[in-house]
Amino acid sequence: MMLLLLVTITYQANCQYSSYLTRGHSTDDIYVIYDGGTYIYLLYLTSNGEVISKRSDDVLYSIDLTAEPVPGKIIGHNSGWFGESDDYGHHFYMLPPFPVNYIAIDGLYGGESPGNYAIQGFDASVLPFPMGVLYKTTDNFATYTLVADTLNELTHCEGGFIAGELYHIPVINGHASLCHSLDYGATSDTLAIDTAIINYNLGIKVKKLSHGATQGELYLVTIQEIAASKYKYIIFRSADYGVSWQMKYFFEDYSDKLSFTAGRGMCKFYIAIVTATPGSTYNTLTILYSEDCGESFTPHYHLLTPDVGISEKDPLPAVLSVSPNPASEIATITYELRKHGNVRLEIFSPEGRKVNVINQGSKARGKNSCQLICSKLLPGIYSIVLKTEKEVLAATRLVIIR
Numbered sequence: 001m002m003l004l005l006l007v008t009i010t011y012q013a014n015c016q017y018s019s020y021l022t023r024g025h026s027t028d029d030i031y032v033i034y035d036g037g038t039y040i041y042l043l044y045l046t047s048n049g050e051v052i053s054k055r056s057d058d059v060l061y062s063i064d065l066t067a068e069p070v071p072g073k074i075i076g077h078n079s080g081w082f083g084e085s086d087d088y089g090h091h092f093y094m095l096p097p098f099p100v101n102y103i104a105i106d107g108l109y110g111g112e113s114p115g116n117y118a119i120q121g122f123d124a125s126v127l128p129f130p131m132g133v134l135y136k137t138t139d140n141f142a143t144y145t146l147v148a149d150t151l152n153e154l155t156h157c158e159g160g161f162i163a164g165e166l167y168h169i170p171v172i173n174g175h176a177s178l179c180h181s182l183d184y185g186a187t188s189d190t191l192a193i194d195t196a197i198i199n200y201n202l203g204i205k206v207k208k209l210s211h212g213a214t215q216g217e218l219y220l221v222t223i224q225e226i227a228a229s230k231y232k233y234i235i236f237r238s239a240d241y242g243v244s245w246q247m248k249y250f251f252e253d254y255s256d257k258l259s260f261t262a263g264r265g266m267c268k269f270y271i272a273i274v275t276a277t278p279g280s281t282y283n284t285l286t287i288l289y290s291e292d293c294g295e296s297f298t299p300h301y302h303l304l305t306p307d308v309g310i311s312e313k314d315p316l317p318a319v320l321s322v323s324p325n326p327a328s329e330i331a332t333i334t335y336e337l338r339k340h341g342n343v344r345l346e347i348f349s350p351e352g353r354k355v356n357v358i359n360q361g362s363k364a365r366g367k368n369s370c371q372l373i374c375s376k377l378l379p380g381i382y383s384i385v386l387k388t389e390k391e392v393l394a395a396t397r398l399v400i401i402r
Contacts, residue, residue, distance in 0.1 A: 019032050019033060019034050019035065019257070019259050019272045019273075019274050019285070020032065020033040020035075020065065020259055021259035021260065021261045021270060021271075021272040022065055022066065022067060022261050023067060023210075023261050023262065023263050023264055023270075024044070024045075024046075024067050024263075024264070025067050025068065025069055025070065025071050025072065025073070025264070025352070026069075026071070026264060026265075027213075027263065027264050027265030027266075027268065028046060028047055028048045028263070028265060028268075029044065029045065029046045029392070030044075030045050030048075030049060030261065030263065030270055030287070031043065031044055031045070031065060031067055031074070031089065032045065032259070032272050032285065032287075033065060034274060034283075034285065034304060036283070036304070041054060041304065041308070042054070042055040042065075042089045043055065043285070043302075043308070043309065044088050044089060044309075044392075045287060045300075045302075046391055046392055047391075048263075048268070048270075048287075048289040048291075048298075048300075049270060049287030049288075049289050049300040050287075050300045051391050052285075052302045052308060052309045053309035053391070054307070054308050054309035055088060055089035055090055064076060064077055064107060064108045066108055066109075066110070066111045066117075066159075067111070068111045068112075068114045068115075068352065069111075069112065069114065069264065069351075069352035070114050070348065070350070070351075070352045070383055071346070071348050071352070071383040071385045071392075071395050072085070072086050072087050072088045072383060072385065072392075072395035073085070073086050073114070073383070074088070074089055074092075075095075075108065075111060075117070075141075076092065076108075077105050077108050078105070079104045079105055079106070080097075080098065080101075080104070080105065081094060081095070081097050081098065081105075082094070082095040082096075082098070082105075082108075082141050083095060084141075086383075086395070086396075086397055087394070087395055087396070088392060088395060095140075095141040096141055096142060098119075098121075098144065099144060102123060102124045102125040103121040103122070103123055103124070103133060103135075104121055104122045104124055104130070105119060105120070105121045106120045106121055106122060107119070107120035107121075107154065107157050108120075109157050109158060109159035109166055110159035110160075110163070110164075110165075110166070110184075111159060112159060112160065112161055112162065112163070112165075113162060113163035114140070114350070114351065114352060115137070115138065115139060115140035115141075116136075116137070116138050116163035116164065117136065117137050117141075117159070118134060118135075118136055118147070118157075118159065118164075118166045118184045118185050119134065119135040119136065119137065119144070120132070120133075120134060120154050120157060121133050121134075121135065123149065131149060131150055131151075132149070132150070132151035132152065132153060132154065133146065133148070133149045133151065134146075134147040134148045134149075134151060134154075134184065134185040134186070135147060136164070136184035136185075138163070147183070147184045147185055147186045148185055148186050151185075152170065153170075154168045154170075154185075155168060155169060155170060155171065155206070156168060156169040156206045156208070156209045157209075158209045158210060158211055158218075159211065160180075160182075160211055160215070161211055161212075161214065161215040161216075161217075162182075162215060164181070164182055164183050164184045165180075165181065165182055165215075166180075166181040166184060166185045166188075167179065167180055167181075167209060167211070167218070167242075168185075168209075169193070169198075169206050169209060171198075171200050171206075173201075174199060174200040174201035174202075175192070175193075175195060175198075175199070175200075175201075176192075176193045176197075176198040176199075176200070176206065177190050177191060177192050177193060178190070178191045178193055178242040180241055180242070191241075191242055191243065193242070193245075194245070197220070197222065197234075197236060197245055198220075198222060202224075203224050203225060204222055204223075204224045205222065205223055205224065206220070206221075206222060206223075207221040207222060207223040207233065207258075207260065208220070208221040208259075208260040208261070209221075210260060210261050210262040210269075211262060212237075212262045212267075213262070213263070213264055213265055213266050213267070213268065214239075214266070216238075216239060216240055216241040217237070217238070217239055217262075218237070218238045218241070218242055219235065219236070219237055219238075219260070219262045219269060219294065220235075220236040220237075220238070220242075220245065221233060221234070221235050221236075221260045222234045222236070223256060225256070226252070229254055229255075230252060230253075230254055231252065231253055231254070231255065231256050232250065232251075232252050233250060233251055233252070233253065233258065234247060234249070234250040235247070235248045235249040235250070235260075235269070235294040236248065237293050237294060248293055248294035248295050249290075249294045249295060249296075249297075253273070255273075257274070258271060258272065258273050259271070259272040259273075260272075265291070267290075267291055267292055267293040267294075268289070268290065268291055269289075269290040269293065269294040270287060270288065270289055270290070271287070271288040271297065272285065272286070272287055272288075273285070273286040273288070274286075274304070277303060280303065282303050282304050282305050283303075283304045284301055284302065284303055284304065285301070285302045285303075285304055286299055286300070286301055286302075287299070287300045287302070319334065319335060319336040319367075319394075320333075320334075320335045320336075320384070320386050320393075320394035320395065320396050321333075321334050321335075321396060322334070322372070322384060322396055322398045325397075325398055325399060326398075326399035326400065326401045327372075327374050327398060327399070327400060327401070328374060328375070328400065328401050328402055329373075329374055329375050330371055330372070330373060330374060330375075331371070331372045331374055331398060332369055332370075332371055332372075333345060333358075333369060333370050333371070333372055333384060334367065334368070334369040335367070335368055335369070335386050335393075335394065336366060336367045336368070337363060337364070337365050337366065337368065337393075338365060339365050340362065340363060340364045340365050341362070341363065341388050342360075342361060342362050342363075342388060342389065343360045343361075343363055343386060343387065343388055343393065344357055344358060344359045344360055344386075344387055344388075345357070345358040345360065345370065345372075345384060345385070345386055345387075346358075346384075346385045346387060347372065347377075347382055347383070347384055347385075348382060348383040348384075348385065349377075349378075349380065349382060350380040350381050350382065352383075355377065355382075356372070356377075358370055358372070372384075372398075374398075374400050377400050378400070379400050379401055379402050380399075380400060381397055381398070381399050381400075382397065382398045382399075382400060383395060383396075383397060383398075384396050384397070384398055
């Protein structure tokens with residue numbers, strides 16, 4: 001498998017198309033933002049990259065996109081404001097604006113504990129060199145608190161497994177260190193990274209830092225140009241907060257634009273590659289999926305046509321709703337299918353924990369409904385997800401009150 005994959009990657013030369021890859025909500029889903037130059041796709045993939053659906057071709061929040069463990073909830077930002085989707089990226093709406101209008105937002109990290117984020121920015125009022133700042137929000141962007149200012153540049157940042165956890169990799173005189181914070185970046189512990197792993201003086205640079213499915217699990221991807229437009233990638237894994245690293249995989253490619261992320265499942269890791277397709281005007285998205293911590297990969301291929309994931313084969317329902325909403329005792333869930341299939345409804349708590357499954361069995365095309373007993377659930381905002389064996393069909397929210 002490893003030899004076959006190396007041949008496949010090396011064959012796909014001149015890959016200069018960009019994509020942004022991030023983990024999804026559960027153990028087998030991911031998001032990809034594909035920048036085709038004249039248009040941008042937001043793509044949602046389930047079954048570890050095998051099943052694809054197009055969410056939007058007008059991504060307003062394409063600088064950073066973070067999926068929370070709450071089904072369907074995505075937070076994105078551009079330089080001045082934040083947006084949220086609660087339907088897997090079909091629609092975004094603006095969150096309360098950042099209260100300091102001269103702060104340019106540069107990074108958004110966290111979300112593993114829903115609503116908790118570290119926000120990296122630059123104070124544009126400090127001239128001629130903007131000052132780095134860190135803010136935090138712990139209430140889903142309702143309020144913001146300054147954590148630190150006069151920061152050195154934060155590079156290769158990554159949120160952690162718990163609220164307030166933040167990693168980043170500063171490089172001084174070509175030598176890299178790993179900084180780890182538990183208070184949204186206000187203070188950090190620092191570990192040197194062996195120069196055999198990262199050494200900017202030798203051209204071995206950081207490509208991606210990504211946290212895994214358990215606290216202290218990290219993945220580090222390095223990149224080195226070994227010939228003209230030919231790059232060597234190495235994937236490392238740490239299970240002890242970066243104290244020690246184990247090399248898991250390496251390969252060569254003719255592009256420096258590959259994207260990487262760890263998944264939410266144990267030892268899951270993904271690579272996204274966009275390449276020209278021989279004999280076609282459309283590019284191909286390749287998702288390489290690993291379930292052994294990056295030691296071997298399985299490929300899934302998707303032709304990026306304008307209707308990728310939204311063809312007649314796409315079984316997304318037209319409607320998923322719940323009434324009354326808010327509810328206290330009993331709520332009726334209604335959904336409409338484009339085609340018959342075996343479906344189920346999964347109910348998730350405000351913390352993203354699955355609390356109920358309603359198996360609907362085989363349902364015909366058209367409208368269907370069922371009842372949800374709310375009296376045993378605590379007050380809060382719950383997510384309702386309609387699924388088949390392999391796909392997420394739709395999601396909505398239900399507010400339970402007493």
